Amino acid sequence: xxxxxxxxxxxxxxxxxxxxxxxxxxxxxIVAAGKEEKLEKKYSSEKKINLKGNIVIPGLIxxxxxxxxxxxxxxxxxxPLKKWLEDYIWPLEKExxxxxxxxxxxxxxMMEMISTGTxxxxxxxxxxxxxxxxxxxxxxRGVLGQGVIDFPTPDAKDPQENINIFKNLAEKWKDDENIxxxxxxxxxxxxxxxxxxxxxxxxxxxxxxxxxxxAETRNEKDMIEDxxxxxxxxxxxxxxxxxxxxxxAAHSVWLDGDDIDIFKKRDVKVSHNITSNLKLGSGIAPVxxxxxxxxxxxxxxxxxxxxxxxxxxxxxxxxxLVHKGYNLKPTxxxxxxxxxxxxxxxxRALNLDKExxxxxxxxxxxxxxxxxxxxxxxxxxxxxxxxxYSSTGDEVKSVYIDGKLVYEDKEFKTIxxxxxxxxxxxxxxxxxxxx
Amino acid sequence: xxxxxxxxxxxxxxxxxxxxxxxxxxxxxIVAAGKEEKLEKKYSSEKKINLKGNIVIPGLIxxxxxxxxxxxxxxxxxxPLKKWLEDYIWPLEKExxxxxxxxxxxxxxMMEMISTGTxxxxxxxxxxxxxxxxxxxxxxRGVLGQGVIDFPTPDAKDPQENINIFKNLAEKWKDDENIxxxxxxxxxxxxxxxxxxxxxxxxxxxxxxxxxxxAETRNEKDMIEDxxxxxxxxxxxxxxxxxxxxxxAAHSVWLDGDDIDIFKKRDVKVSHNITSNLKLGSGIAPVxxxxxxxxxxxxxxxxxxxxxxxxxxxxxxxxxLVHKGYNLKPTxxxxxxxxxxxxxxxxRALNLDKExxxxxxxxxxxxxxxxxxxxxxxxxxxxxxxxxYSSTGDEVKSVYIDGKLVYEDKEFKTIxxxxxxxxxxxxxxxxxxxx
Numbered sequence: 103x104x105x106x107x108x109x110x111x112x113x114x115x116x117x118x119x120x121x122x123x124x125x126x127x128x129x130x131x132i133v134a135a136g137k138e139e140k141l142e143k144k145y146s147s148e149k150k151i152n153l154k155g156n157i158v159i160p161g162l163i164x165x166x167x168x169x170x171x172x173x174x175x176x177x178x179x180x181x182p183l184k185k186w187l188e189d190y191i192w193p194l195e196k197e198x199x200x201x202x203x204x205x206x207x208x209x210x211x212m213m214e215m216i217s218t219g220t221x222x223x224x225x226x227x228x229x230x231x232x233x234x235x236x237x238x239x240x241x242x243r244g245v246l247g248q249g250v251i252d253f254p255t256p257d258a259k260d261p262q263e264n265i266n267i268f269k270n271l272a273e274k275w276k277d278d279e280n281i282x283x284x285x286x287x288x289x290x291x292x293x294x295x296x297x298x299x300x301x302x303x304x305x306x307x308x309x310x311x312x313x314x315x316x317a318e319t320r321n322e323k324d325m326i327e328d329x330x331x332x333x334x335x336x337x338x339x340x341x342x343x344x345x346x347x348x349x350x351a352a353h354s355v356w357l358d359g360d361d362i363d364i365f366k367k368r369d370v371k372v373s374h375n376i377t378s379n380l381k382l383g384s385g386i387a388p389v390x391x392x393x394x395x396x397x398x399x400x401x402x403x404x405x406x407x408x409x410x411x412x413x414x415x416x417x418x419x420x421x422x423l424v425h426k427g428y429n430l431k432p433t434x435x436x437x438x439x440x441x442x443x444x445x446x447x448x449x450r451a452l453n454l455d456k457e458x459x460x461x462x463x464x465x466x467x468x469x470x471x472x473x474x475x476x477x478x479x480x481x482x483x484x485x486x487x488x489x490x491y492s493s494t495g496d497e498v499k500s501v502y503i504d505g506k507l508v509y510e511d512k513e514f515k516t517i518x519x520x521x522x523x524x525x526x527x528x529x530x531x532x533x534x535x536x537x
Numbered sequence: 538x539x540x541x542x543x544x545x546x547x548x549x550x551x552x553x554x555x556x557x558x559x560x561x562x563x564x565x566x567i568v569a570a571g572k573e574e575k576l577e578k579k580y581s582s583e584k585k586i587n588l589k590g591n592i593v594i595p596g597l598i599x600x601x602x603x604x605x606x607x608x609x610x611x612x613x614x615x616x617p618l619k620k621w622l623e624d625y626i627w628p629l630e631k632e633x634x635x636x637x638x639x640x641x642x643x644x645x646x647m648m649e650m651i652s653t654g655t656x657x658x659x660x661x662x663x664x665x666x667x668x669x670x671x672x673x674x675x676x677x678r679g680v681l682g683q684g685v686i687d688f689p690t691p692d693a694k695d696p697q698e699n700i701n702i703f704k705n706l707a708e709k710w711k712d713d714e715n716i717x718x719x720x721x722x723x724x725x726x727x728x729x730x731x732x733x734x735x736x737x738x739x740x741x742x743x744x745x746x747x748x749x750x751x752a753e754t755r756n757e758k759d760m761i762e763d764x765x766x767x768x769x770x771x772x773x774x775x776x777x778x779x780x781x782x783x784x785x786a787a788h789s790v791w792l793d794g795d796d797i798d799i800f801k802k803r804d805v806k807v808s809h810n811i812t813s814n815l816k817l818g819s820g821i822a823p824v825x826x827x828x829x830x831x832x833x834x835x836x837x838x839x840x841x842x843x844x845x846x847x848x849x850x851x852x853x854x855x856x857x858l859v860h861k862g863y864n865l866k867p868t869x870x871x872x873x874x875x876x877x878x879x880x881x882x883x884x885r886a887l888n889l890d891k892e893x894x895x896x897x898x899x900x901x902x903x904x905x906x907x908x909x910x911x912x913x914x915x916x917x918x919x920x921x922x923x924x925x926y927s928s929t930g931d932e933v934k935s936v937y938i939d940g941k942l943v944y945e946d947k948e949f950k951t952i953x954x955x956x957x958x959x960x961x962x963x964x965x966x967x968x969x970x971x972x
Binding site: 173377379383384385410416427428431437480481482484495523530534 | 618
């Protein structure tokens, strides 16, 4: 199949962009990307799809979500973190989270993500097998992890039970092409030393990503430093031998120079969650310093309860803007760099960069068709500038995952959107009655 | 005419929001807003329009634009300010700006603004009479000002000629209901003392807003301080007796405590341009301090060359997020407050708060219908939270100005969009050939 008449932004090593470009896919993988003229000759017998001048980018990769929390979107805003968690989120989670909540929350979240160009997400929540089943049915791609924490969770009485859930998940999905299982230890301040060490050991045994919240707030930093005699959260984790190239550190807001050096040395991957960090007043991570050291920085929305979207176009735009203003430097987080944070860096953070994250021969055919003929894209000088600085996410027209259409001309092909809205409305009625 | 079956967010003094609400308008003005049940009885003979559960907000007010610059959107990004201005924007402005550029740029800008819910904008540019003509034809509302500066401009050889253009504009439009003329002295560092004093005097004679860039960059602050023996840009203007309640100070990034006290004392109005200030690396204005002192803070996009959108939903969202993160305080710039910054505060900043800015009896019927049934608004708990934190701007369904439809079900009623795109493409081809 050859997609012609488009601009292809590859996010490959050479940052190649093909105007008058084309893309050839076969059996769910990319066969070639390049100039249309050349590819049309070489693949003249392939079925042609005319993309009418639109733009193709790699599927976006959201590296930190709690997807069912989308059902709490807008239930409580503008509150101090402690009050937000203790008076709203935790009581609601305790009362509301069950299989049904998880399933319909996951589906609603996937609808928002697919319709804004995300093809892969990395999740940390509960009942994660239910999420995996829905991701599989929707034809999305997920790196999904059961949260492990020192407390009982909605689906497990203690950390050991959560660890068993992880093991079952890892076994069940080990041969799946779309689902990867991650180990999700919640954070340095909510997991004991032993639990951190044990979960990391198990993650190594199963060769999975170790996904953890790190240094999200100043309060967390202070707490760890108090408990551990002025050792920062990063040094604390490093002293436990947790940090290596398979660690995905969400947030990573409160790192000092030594911490950054440790991240570099251990090749820790960062999920930068700019919107959530701003909205909860957590702070602004020194991402320009991470990038200068060539640390892999990907982007995540966090849960929609603290964002309040699951839209990676928003994340890319806000990240690029905030670091420029905060550092008084318009040259940091350039548009090309931020697009890579939303694509290939996300793939690297999830150890999937051989398979996804760019439009390159041999990779999975996960890509997004973006409408060019939009008021906010007019005039059209630079496709990357338009995508990062002028977009809203509503420009997404169609989405392919594994070469299959999951979203076509703004219609879902694998999810029954009306049914999801109906079930979500039932759940949200219950939530409304509790706040 | 009665608009029924909607949620009406009034932005009035009591912050009233009417679920199951209705809105009554007559002869271009609001007659009543309130509970549907009550208003349907009282106005039973009025023509009914069913808004199908959607949300109504006051028209958004963008208090700082250079509207034709939308034609430079994305032409140059990620550059130091000096290089951006000197190598790209100024040479392009010199070569490109003429009546034709101004007309089609204004129309494209209005298309973007209307389609994202803006009904009034405050502009500073050249050939402003052409912009006024197009605003009038489009049925929008504008506070429009010819830029006055110490240098020649595309349409005038010196400041005196620009002042004459102002006088002609002010005379021509003085009785118009939609067009107000403002005096736009460019800035303290590009206008001489005498020019600042003269233009302010003339603005007083004509009883217009005095619109000026103030303390946008640290460089400007340093320059003014060097020239004037450690007097800040704000003190410099105050010493010239420029500052009063009719001054609209765009940007206002680099103000110290004394400067803020002066703004408070003189009742100066601020146009906060968060996106532009971030993107150009200018800095983050201490808006939380302005609000604490009850200074009127409105929002502006600035020109789309440094934004790169003219979308007030983006401005509201980013402003609310950035100040929370920057101040480590999730309680600042609450959603209700930010919506007021985008509506009634904008009206106050333009001295139009008796006429627009809220949905209240007697005011002009400028309002926006926002779709409720959107994935990113699901579940639906709080309309204000959704509008500020979850929107993209693409939720705007219809826009009324003076009670007249200018945008209906996403179609322009007063602008020929296809023609605008055609003419813009011709101009952008020329621009492309020059960079």
